[in-house]
Amino acid sequence: MKTLESSNPIVLFFFFLYVTALSMFISFPFLIIISLFGAMAYYYSSPAPKKGSFTVFVWVLFLVLSAANPLISHKGETILLFINNRPITLESFYFGLNSSAMIVSALYWFRTLTVVLTSDKLIYLTSFLSKNLSLIISMSVRFVPMFGRQRKKIKETQLAMGLYNDDSIVDDIRSNIRVFSILITWALENGITAADSMEARGFSLGKRSCMRQKRIDIFDIMLIILMSALFGITLAGRLFGGMSHSFYPRLSISFNGIKDTAALLSFALLAFLPVILKAEVSLRWHLLKQRV
Amino acid sequence: MALVKTEGLTFTYPECESPAIADIELTIERGSFNVLAGSTGCGKSTLLRLLKRELAPLGDMRGEIFFDGVRLCELSDKDSVSRIGFVMQSVDAQIVCDKVWHELVFVLESLGKDKGFIAFRAAETASYFGIDSWYERDTASLSGGQKQLLNLASVMMCEPQLLILDEPTAQLDPIAASEFIHTVKKLCDELGLTVLIAEHRLDELIPLCDKLFIMEKGRLIHSGAPAEVISRLDDKSPIAKAMPAAARLYKALGAVGELPLTVSKGRQLAARYDNKISTLQRKRYTHSGEKALELKDVYFRFERNSPDILKGLTLDVYKGEIFCVLGANGSGKSTAAKCISALLKPYSGSIKVFGKRLKEYKNRTLYTNCLTLVPQDVQTCFLYTTVREELDEAGISPDELPFDMSEVLNKHPYDLSGGEQQLLALAKALGSKPRLLILDEATKGMDAQLKLKTAEILKELKSNGVTLLVVTHDIEFAALCADRCAMFFGGEAVSVLPPYEFFDKGSFYTTAASRIARGQYEGVVTVDDLAALCLKNEKKVAR
Numbered sequence: 001m002k003t004l005e006s007s008n009p010i011v012l013f014f015f016f017l018y019v020t021a022l023s024m025f026i027s028f029p030f031l032i033i034i035s036l037f038g039a040m041a042y043y044y045s046s047p048a049p050k051k052g053s054f055t056v057f058v059w060v061l062f063l064v065l066s067a068a069n070p071l072i073s074h075k076g077e078t079i080l081l082f083i084n085n086r087p088i089t090l091e092s093f094y095f096g097l098n099s100s101a102m103i104v105s106a107l108y109w110f111r112t113l114t115v116v117l118t119s120d121k122l123i124y125l126t127s128f129l130s131k132n133l134s135l136i137i138s139m140s141v142r143f144v145p146m147f148g149r150q151r152k153k154i155k156e157t158q159l160a161m162g163l164y165n166d167d168s169i170v171d172d173i174r175s176n177i178r179v180f181s182i183l184i185t186w187a188l189e190n191g192i193t194a195a196d197s198m199e200a201r202g203f204s205l206g207k208r209s210c211m212r213q214k215r216i217d218i219f220d221i222m223l224i225i226l227m228s229a230l231f232g233i234t235l236a237g238r239l240f241g242g243m244s245h246s247f248y249p250r251l252s253i254s255f256n257g258i259k260d261t262a263a264l265l266s267f268a269l270l271a272f273l274p275v276i277l278k279a280e281v282s283l284r285w286h287l288l289k290q291r292v
Numbered sequence: 293m294a295l296v297k298t299e300g301l302t303f304t305y306p307e308c309e310s311p312a313i314a315d316i317e318l319t320i321e322r323g324s325f326n327v328l329a330g331s332t333g334c335g336k337s338t339l340l341r342l343l344k345r346e347l348a349p350l351g352d353m354r355g356e357i358f359f360d361g362v363r364l365c366e367l368s369d370k371d372s373v374s375r376i377g378f379v380m381q382s383v384d385a386q387i388v389c390d391k392v393w394h395e396l397v398f399v400l401e402s403l404g405k406d407k408g409f410i411a412f413r414a415a416e417t418a419s420y421f422g423i424d425s426w427y428e429r430d431t432a433s434l435s436g437g438q439k440q441l442l443n444l445a446s447v448m449m450c451e452p453q454l455l456i457l458d459e460p461t462a463q464l465d466p467i468a469a470s471e472f473i474h475t476v477k478k479l480c481d482e483l484g485l486t487v488l489i490a491e492h493r494l495d496e497l498i499p500l501c502d503k504l505f506i507m508e509k510g511r512l513i514h515s516g517a518p519a520e521v522i523s524r525l526d527d528k529s530p531i532a533k534a535m536p537a538a539a540r541l542y543k544a545l546g547a548v549g550e551l552p553l554t555v556s557k558g559r560q561l562a563a564r565y566d567n568k569i570s571t572l573q574r575k576r577y578t579h580s581g582e583k584a585l586e587l588k589d590v591y592f593r594f595e596r597n598s599p600d601i602l603k604g605l606t607l608d609v610y611k612g613e614i615f616c617v618l619g620a621n622g623s624g625k626s627t628a629a630k631c632i633s634a635l636l637k638p639y640s641g642s643i644k645v646f647g648k649r650l651k652e653y654k655n656r657t658l659y660t661n662c663l664t665l666v667p668q669d670v671q672t673c674f675l676y677t678t679v680r681e682e683l684d685e686a687g688i689s690p691d692e693l694p695f696d697m698s699e700v701l702n703k704h705p706y707d708l709s710g711g712e713q714q715l716l717a718l719a720k721a722l723g724s725k726p727r728l729l730i731l732d733e734a735t736k737g738m739d740a741q742l743k744l745k746t747a748e749i750l751k752e753l754k755s756n757g758v759t760l761l762v763v764t765h766d767i768e769f770a771a772l773c774a775d776r777c778a779m780f781f782g783g784e785a786v787s788v789l790p791p792y793e794f795f796d797k798g799s800f801y802t803t804a805a806s807r808i809a810r811g812q813y814e815g816v817v818t819v820d821d822l823a824a825l826c827l828k829n830e831k832k833v834a835r
Contacts, residue, residue: 119390119391120391120394123394131401135389138388138389138390138391138394139388139389139390141390142387142388142389142390142430142431142432145432146384146432149432150672153667153669153672154672154673156630156635156667156672157665157667157669157672157673158672158673159635159656159659160633160635160659160663160664160665160667161659161664161665161666161673161686161717161720161721161724162656162659162660162664162721162723162724162726163673163685163686163720163724178675181675182672182673182674182675185674185675185706186671186672189671189706190382190384190385191385193380193382193385193386194385194386194387194388196346196347196380197380197385197386197387197388197443198388198398199346199347200344200346200347200373200377200378200447201373201398201399201402201446201447201450202346202369202370202373202374202399202402202403202450203402205369205370205373205402205403205404206404207404208401208402208404209400209401209403209404209405209406209407209410210401210407211397211400211401211407211410211411211414
């Protein structure tokens, strides 16, 4: 077996499609909790940069959102207290908790997506749609950070060549406009060279082909089948009336035995699949090393 | 039959009265290595671009271009793309994709080849060029030399018969440039590729080439074997200064016999002369004693966990001198320049400019009438559509400049040659009336003539009381203008000496003239020094 990241990007694509679709459209509290933990496990095991600041951001957002709902919505039967003669209800609090957990889990999933779906995987995926689109993405992936670096260089030049007059806010604004203007000129001039370079290498000849570096192997297909099956079971559980819940007027979560258990279990397996695969691979390495 | 042949090729740009190139009769043999030389603005680029149909400029073209016996305009689109390769000067702007492998396969994807074939070509090309170890990397993370090698390799993917290179090493440091040129030569020798290369840096190219073409003012004035062309070349021609040191020595001595192109042949020539007088009389260099810049135990690193870039750098620059900092890539030269200009902050050590610590310069007073840095990438300072407006912005009029920019005043800064852009940036820097001027790679993209001019400009600035710190790769340039040179290595200044001692001590990192004179004369820096010494001594009497 191999990890999800080293599988074909199509597998990655289906994984994120399934897991985010399920957690956004079935807002069943237990499913959201599973989704949140699955997302967190995947995120913290990924090589994402600046995990600390993202964690702080996400959980502050969680607190704000879950506190905001009871202040705005006053539906529900169980009144906890009154603020400004308006009731704060337990149900409204639960609802806020559930929806902010959903948002936070979605944030975790998408943040992980941007880390594991590297530009070459993105280009590979878009090449199914259009070869030119994938080329454009490849170019933008290069250009956007290049702009940032050039902007920094221009600012340094402006400073070190004494082109700022004095240390005032007006001057700072003016110089920032200047930096932007230089950046645009530079981009246009370099664009001409890039266009020449593309033209010289036959960009306008017509139909492009695409060298795919990635093969779809039997394991990729098995993974897609497995994920689709898990997705199907969870979805079926919902479609046949399972996992129903309501917050208002009173919290009611119906949990009807084997059907919902199966649906939740298969969702859990889906959500934790990347971490399970990772654990399996590293365990196998460990065993292999011991044998040697 | 020749691979490329032009007949009476004349080209005029729209709204221009005189043609950019006129009556070019160019013949390029199969499998040969051809060098096209000429000073900036002589029409080299126009000629090269006309030979690659996709890049041909718009305008009025007369005459004929034949490629492999067929008119160039009758070639099919696919053939024109795949049989003629073109590598440009700009290292960065030529790269289109974000991953190395994607850039490499670009041309074959354009040609619509099937993926098995592309994968095979990519694999063998990457292995041949030594790209395999960085095949999966981002193109932005490569060094200048690697980027240009990638540009070359991605052109070679479609197996062109003719490779055209327009100043491919202008933006590279000397070591990367030399590697690049030898890679091109290897392609020519091993694959039978026909190469046409235009360059300013000729000392290394000319000994390698089969045929040398010289252009002047839009005309092809000489063509033939290099030794033959150089011996015919007029000494006053601007391009004569760009020839290899050995050839210039030969001409300066008015020698007869075979014209030497390499250092070893040059040594044979010098050995014909006596060495009774082994060194030139020079005044010992003494500095003014007043420090303009003082660095003491400066340590710098980019991130907390990254290695030190500057490791206890200690350096004094005295008022009114030209101080050249030499060293390889990554030795901390540019970083030091940025630390001195307070763009980067060292974590330990002190930097004093005119006796005051950098911290004491409040509110950007450091940059007014005091210190100015001209950066490597000078395009970062151009804002307006004409040179005149640029100078106005900097608050300097063209007459105040120590050099003449009147001819280009109405041009767009981006239309200037690389060397002229450097001069314009220098002019803008002079607007803030600096007392300490720091130049980072001031000679990038300059031809030999402009380099000499720049050296004169720097000397004139010095005589006006400006202290200059010149960071450069260019050993020959440092030899021309430096009062003292420092060698940077591993974030330290290893040796600080006047040029005649500095270049005498080194045997690799030294000028070609000094290498020719090695063991025979002492304190030789330039070809003029060497020629003067040879002439003072008599020719050896044949025994």
